[in-house]
Amino acid sequence: MRARGTLAVLAAAAVLAACGAPSQGQVREIAPTEVPYGLLEPAAEPSADSTATAAPDSGPRVYFLEGDRLLAVPLGTAEPTGTGTPSRLSDLLERLSAGPGQQERADGISSALGTEVRLATEGVVDGTARISVQGLAGNIAADRLPLAVGQVVLTATTAPGVQDVQLLRDGEVLEVPLPGGERTAGPVTAGDYAPLVGPEPEVPAR
Template sequence: MTGNRAGVAVAALLLALVAACGVPGEDRPRAVTPPPGPLPSTATAAPTTAETGAVTEVLYFSRDDKLVPVTRRIDEVPAVEVQLRDLLAGPTQAERDDGLTNALTGALSNAEVELLDRQARVTVTATVAETGSTHEMLAYGQIVCTLTARADVNTVVFLRDGAPLSVPRGDHSLSPDPLTAADYAALITPR
């Protein structure tokens, strides 16, 4: 019987030690006061999206010779003209702080768009001659990727004085044909 008592004593001692290691139980909930000062954060960069609004607007800007999608929260789905105007206006200060730029500045001075049978027809006035440079390629890619991110746009064509305009695709070739984001897939990078 002595071994049995020793086993019970060891079990009781272990039970007492385990019970002493936890948080004491309470009968009712109580308020907990957070520690003073700022709480540590694991965020590495400022977000580039506004967190208000019922719908999203996708715009493509550039960083390091790549196209970067940016999602903004807005109150209603913008008309295609409004979305192009938002793109031409460029990145917000927070987006610029995240390294985003607008390749449209200097490459295109003006652009107007109309939607016809799910095709965005963009009339442009270029500020420089078309060379197929990376800067131009990014500028046209920004427009194509932004507009085809819309549910109501399948392709984008560019016009000057009513005639099709050959613009640089992601592979540096010039094309007067309707374009999609797939034509710039090699340039698109996630945030």
Template sequence: MSRRRLLPGLLAVALLVGCGVPVDDEPRLVQTPPGAFPTPAVSSTVDGDGRVDEPFCFVRDDGLVVVNRRVDGLPGVDTHLQHLLAGPGPGERRQGLATALPGTVAVAGATLAGTVATVDVRQAGEETGRNDEVLAFGQIVCSLTQRPDVYSVAFRRGGQPLEVPRADGSLSVLPLTAADYRPLMPR
């Protein structure tokens, strides 16, 4: 074989070998790309007269149940959270729905930046006697991520990220989604 034919072939092989993806020495954290991702939980049903669903996750037995209330317009995340903290209405209570929030998670407020809702939490009193934090945090995450403008929920206390229990019992300081509490939701 002539050198003229061999040289372009070797050059092509050298270029292909050099075009690989570099390998890191250690694993690295991959950041979630910005923007909302469609999930089965997201709902923004609007009827003919402009009313929309305001979604809530309440507790039944040891699980979370999604309930939608028809409202004239979806409120901001802080107002939505205040509605959740008020608990189920009389009709919802007759259906066996309850809340794990009072006495478990002391919420100071919520803000929305992009598609991440951040909930500020105060220290709950020691006298509450409640131990269902997973359901309480699940109610907040599940309710807010049902909104079309919220993909995940982060928690902080005193301006610092707060470790929050997920349904599997693990703790996370990263923003959470409804998928983190899916085991608590009936199919």
């Protein structure tokens, strides 16, 4: 039994020596070539897939026209009339109804919504914004209606809590045109009118 214990101690000492462990208070420096493969390599950066996060929300925006494409314009720095979804939605619709400002028009921005069109919020229920529209069909050419409706839908869905939109006139749900020529009386989303949105403007390099 004593011989077996001696052999075990000698074996353990041999393993420690091979691993470069300190012996009798002395530190032995290990050459890089003796380090197991990969332990001296820097940690790999996480892949893009593992660190991908959702793009930050751009905030409430109003959609106007640039040529024949819809363009997102920030709501601006004006103080909102309230903090709730209906108040923010009302701010957006008021800005949309007012149309592009003087400088925006000078930059070639316009609106498919005429000055006769009136928009008002009738509430948001389960993410669906019910918006009253007056003067839409009678004052806008048929081929411009998808652009006009797209402006309202895309603008409204940038309000927090709004997922889709239903347009009404005198309390009755309106049938609205989609970009592909179809018509629907159901709630419509920003994705339905995404084909009408132009590319994001390029930011010049600095």
